[in-house]
Amino acid sequence: MPVSGKTPMPPSAASRERLGSLAARPAVAATAAFVVTLAAMLAARRWFDPVLFICVAAALLLATSAFLLVRARRDGSSAHREASPGSSHAGVNEARMMAIIRSSMEAVITIDEQQRIVIFNPMAEQVFGCSAMDAIGSSLDRFIPQRFRAVHARHVEQFGETGVSDRQMGRQRLLSGLRANGEEFPLEASISQIRDGNTRLYTVMLRDVTERVRAERAQQQAREELRELSANLQNIREDEKTRIARELHDDLGQQLTALKMDISSVEQALDASASAPVREQLQGMRRLIDMTVASVRRIAADLRPVMLDDLGLIPAIEWLANDFTNRYGIDVERDIETGDARFTPAGATALFRIVQEALTNVARHADATLVTLSLRAAEQTFVLRIADNGQGAQQAAEPAGKSFGLLGVRERAHMLGGAVDIHTAQGEGFVLSVTIPAETVQMQEMQT
Secondary structure: OOOOOOOOOOOOHHHHHHHHHHHHHHHHHHHHHHHHHHHHHHHOOOOOOHHHHHHHHHHHHHHHHHHHHHHHHHHHHHHHHHHOOOOHHHHHHHHHHHHHHHHOOOEEEEEOOOOEEEEEOHHHHHHHOOOHHHHOOOEHHHHOOHHHHHHHHHHHHHHHHHOOOEEEEOOOOOEEEEOOOOOEEEEEEEEEEEEEOOEEEEEEEEEEOHHHHHHHHHHHHHHHHHHHHHHHHHHHHHHHHHHHHHHHHHHHHHHHHHHHHHHHHHHHHOOOOOOHHHHHHHHHHHHHHHHHHHHHHHHHHHHOOHHHHHOOHHHHHHHHHHHHHHHHOOEEEEEEEOOOOOEOHHHHHHHHHHHHHHHHHHHHHHOOOEEEEEEEEEOOEEEEEEEEOOOOOHHHOOOOOOOOHHHHHHHHHHHOOOEEEEEEOOOOOEEEEEEEEHHHHEOOOOOO
């Protein structure tokens, strides 16, 4: 037993080898003596000497036992050294871990409980524009914008108290980082914690998402520009429809009416002696003019109902529902209650076109016998609902290239800040609901 009270140091590798060599020598010598003794007894023609044989065998056994004992101690010492945390094996693992951290494509920063940086990998150097030599030992605050430092410190402190090993940071929104040159940039981060003795270490893995955010913003801007272009095209289209409808109703309609009056004058001017074929031809011309006038009025109404501009939205929807029943034989039940609301021209046009497109969709795809049309004023909104008792489901999946009706409905609703909701199932009909803020379609009262 050592008297100093200190733990004896394990023998070095060279000492163990020497000890094994010394232990092996008696075993070899005893074996050689045993062989020489047997040879001598044979040479002297003595078949067997029990005493000499037992002595030599005992020596051989003791030497071999000593050798095996030293060998076992040496192997046990080697295994203990490999399992020891401070051994070279642990050092190899640590070196591998550091190599992984250094080669990571994400910025890896490890901080202590005082938020001082202890690990700063090469990707972190690239992201923040700061060398590891300059970063290690400094506070993490230098890489956080001033307005977020207090919040970040509380977050790390609360995370340490939870005991959770890892967590994604900024789940609901992107975080902001600060480069060495003072530039702010968006990032995503996750944090983990481990305990090293009495010290807690936090490791943050960061990803610079500047390019992704820039691409998303460009995509959003392009989408908004396309929506603005679509809205502008819709307005131009409505203006052109209104102009053509006016010209058909006023110019062509008046000319046809004048032609009908001229034919009537010709009939009166002819005496009774006019032949029957001539009179029949004039009557046929009059009927043809009447049919042409009716077609012109129908085309003009399809382009832009005059009553939509002259009488307003509700009478225009009533006319549209009656015309739909007359054309397709499908009943339309109406539930319209808007109070004394007055709609803007743009709002009235959008709602009218949505109803028109919905009814057209029913006529083309629903195979229905009844349509329920509802337009009611809710709290700060108008809710338009069109439901049928048709086959459902297939109406929402229109063949590509044949119709953009529902897409047009969504775009018109989006122009007014509204939302479209569709409910359908096979054999259970089709329900289209559009909710639009009242402030975007209702005419504001003039302040006196």
